[in-house]
Amino acid sequence: MIGDWTERFQGTAQLPRAVRDRLLKVARITHMAEGTQVFGPLNVPDSLFFLYEGRIRVVQRSDVGRDIVLYRVDAGESCVLTTACMLAEEAYNAEGIAETDITAIALPKAAFDRLVAEEDAFRAFVFAAYSRRLIDLLRVVDDVAFGQMDVRLAARLLALAGDFKEVSATHQHLASELGTAREVVSRILQDFQKRELIAQSRGRIALLDKPALRDIAAAD
Amino acid sequence: MIGDWTERFQGTAQLPRAVRDRLLKVARITHMAEGTQVFGPLNVPDSLFFLYEGRIRVVQRSDVGRDIVLYRVDAGESCVLTTACMLAEEAYNAEGIAETDITAIALPKAAFDRLVAEEDAFRAFVFAAYSRRLIDLLRVVDDVAFGQMDVRLAARLLALAGDFKEVSATHQHLASELGTAREVVSRILQDFQKRELIAQSRGRIALLDKPALRDIAAAD
DNA sequence: ACGCCTTCAGTGACATTGTCACCCAACATG
DNA sequence: CATGTTGGGTGACAATGTCACTGAAGGCGT
Structure with a gap:
C-alpha cells in the first residue's frame, strides 16, 4: 500500500x-x-x-x-x-x-x-x-x-486560512480552538465584520483584509 | 562536599x-x-x-x-x-x-x-x-x-502551606504564581477573610479553615 | 522617639471575557 | 411547504483584568 x-x-x-x-x-x-x-x-x-x-x-x-x-x-x-x-x-x-x-x-x-x-x-x-x-x-x-482574545482569534484565523482567503469553521469550532465560548467569538467576529476585515456567511469566514488582521495578531 | x-x-x-x-x-x-x-x-x-x-x-x-x-x-x-x-x-x-x-x-x-x-x-x-x-x-x-480564580488561589495557598498553617507571600507573589494581577488576588483574599477562612497580615496569610479551603479548591 | 521612605494592600471605575437564557435565520429533509 | 436542526445574534449579568489612586505597615537613619 x-x-x-x-x-x-x-x-x-x-x-x-x-x-x-x-x-x-x-x-x-x-x-x-x-x-x-x-x-x-x-x-x-x-x-x-x-x-x-x-x-x-x-x-x-x-x-x-x-x-x-x-x-x-x-x-x-x-x-x-x-x-x-x-x-x-x-x-x-x-x-x-x-x-x-x-x-x-x-x-x-x-x-x-x-x-x-x-x-x-x-x-x-x-x-x-x-x-x-x-x-x-x-x-x-x-x-x-496573557493573550487577548481578538489577537488570538485574528492569529488563528490567519493560521487556519493558510494561503486561502476563506476559513470553513463555525463560531463554535473557533471557540474550541481557543478555549473560549462561542458568544465571545461571535462578538469579536462581529467587530471584525464591522471593520470590514472579514465577511461572514453560515459556517465560513472570508478574510478580506489579511494585512490588517496580521496587524491585530501581531499585537501579541 | x-x-x-x-x-x-x-x-x-x-x-x-x-x-x-x-x-x-x-x-x-x-x-x-x-x-x-x-x-x-x-x-x-x-x-x-x-x-x-x-x-x-x-x-x-x-x-x-x-x-x-x-x-x-x-x-x-x-x-x-x-x-x-x-x-x-x-x-x-x-x-x-x-x-x-x-x-x-x-x-x-x-x-x-x-x-x-x-x-x-x-x-x-x-x-x-x-x-x-x-x-x-x-x-x-x-x-x-478553564479554572476559576478563587478555586486556583485556594488550591495554591494549600499547596504553598504544605503542613504549616501559614503562608509567607505577598499578594503580588501569589498573583505571579497564578498568572493574574495583584488586585484580583487581593479581592479574593478579602472575600476569604470575610468568610473567616484566612487571616491576613502584611506578607503572611494564616489558613484558619483548611477544610473549607479544600472544599473550594476541589470545585475544580 | 521622630519623621521619611519603600513596600504592601485596599478601592472604585471601567474594559474585557465568560455565562445564561433566550431568539431568530439558514439550511436540510420529507 | 412544514418542520427540525444547526449556526448565529443579543442583552443582562458575573468574573476577571486594568488603571489610577489612596493609605497603612514596617524599616531606617537621626
Whole structure:
C-alpha cells in the first residue's frame, strides 16, 4: 500500500538500510477515519505513533464543556504525547483527534526502546519531538494566560486560512480552538465584520483584509 | 562536599557501580544562591541538570508584566526543560529561578547522550521526567483556560502551606504564581477573610479553615 | 522617639471575557 | 411547504483584568 515509510521521517530516513528494513517488519500500518480518537485518557495506545499522512489535532477538554486545541501533529511528525500517556499515572484529559483520514505507523514500545538506545539519529529525532511539544505548550500557556482574545482569534484565523482567503469553521469550532465560548467569538467576529476585515456567511469566514488582521495578531 | 550523588536519583541509583563511578567523574557539581536564574532564554545551559538539593521554580514571563509559575523542580528531579531549551530554535520565555540555595549536578551533553543510549534505567528516568513535565503543563493549561480564580488561589495557598498553617507571600507573589494581577488576588483574599477562612497580615496569610479551603479548591 | 521612605494592600471605575437564557435565520429533509 | 436542526445574534449579568489612586505597615537613619 505505502512503500518505504522510513523515507518520510527525519528520524528514520537517516538510519542504516538494515535498521530500516527491520523497522518495516515490526511496525504496523494503521488507517483511521477523520474524527476518530487516536488517543485519549481512556484510550492509551501501547505503541509510538508516527504520522505518515494526515493531521491530528490534540485537544484539551474541560469538564465545563469547553475545549482548547493544544497543537497539531502533521504528517512526518511523531506524536510524543502518546508516550507521555503511557508513562503517566496522573490524570489528564488531552486527546488526539484525527483531523483528516490518517495513515500512521505504530511502532511497538520494545522496538522503540531499542531504536532509541541504538541509533543516535533516531534518539535525536525523539528528543527534538518532545522539545517541540514542550515549547508548543509553553506558547499555549502564554497565549491563554496573557493573550487577548481578538489577537488570538485574528492569529488563528490567519493560521487556519493558510494561503486561502476563506476559513470553513463555525463560531463554535473557533471557540474550541481557543478555549473560549462561542458568544465571545461571535462578538469579536462581529467587530471584525464591522471593520470590514472579514465577511461572514453560515459556517465560513472570508478574510478580506489579511494585512490588517496580521496587524491585530501581531499585537501579541 | 557531597558524597555519592548517584544515590539520590531514581535514574542513577539503579545503574551499575562502574557507570556511576564514571558519572561521578564527568559531572560537575554547582551551587547557586537563592534567586539566581538557573536557565532562561538568554541563559541556555549546555548540560543537563539534576537537582541535588533545593528547589527551582519554572516561570513563564509575559511581556505585559505578569508571570505564571509552570511547575517546580524538587530535589531528586531533573530539569528537562533545559534540554528542550538546548534543542529549541523557537522563541519562548520560560525561565528557571532558584527558589532556595541549590546544589545541582551538571551532566555534559555528551555524557548524557551516552547514558541514555546505554542504560535502560537512565533512559526510562529521562522519559519519565519529560512525560511528567508535559503532564504538568497540560494541567497548567487546564487551570488557566478553564479554572476559576478563587478555586486556583485556594488550591495554591494549600499547596504553598504544605503542613504549616501559614503562608509567607505577598499578594503580588501569589498573583505571579497564578498568572493574574495583584488586585484580583487581593479581592479574593478579602472575600476569604470575610468568610473567616484566612487571616491576613502584611506578607503572611494564616489558613484558619483548611477544610473549607479544600472544599473550594476541589470545585475544580 | 521622630519623621521619611519603600513596600504592601485596599478601592472604585471601567474594559474585557465568560455565562445564561433566550431568539431568530439558514439550511436540510420529507 | 412544514418542520427540525444547526449556526448565529443579543442583552443582562458575573468574573476577571486594568488603571489610577489612596493609605497603612514596617524599616531606617537621626
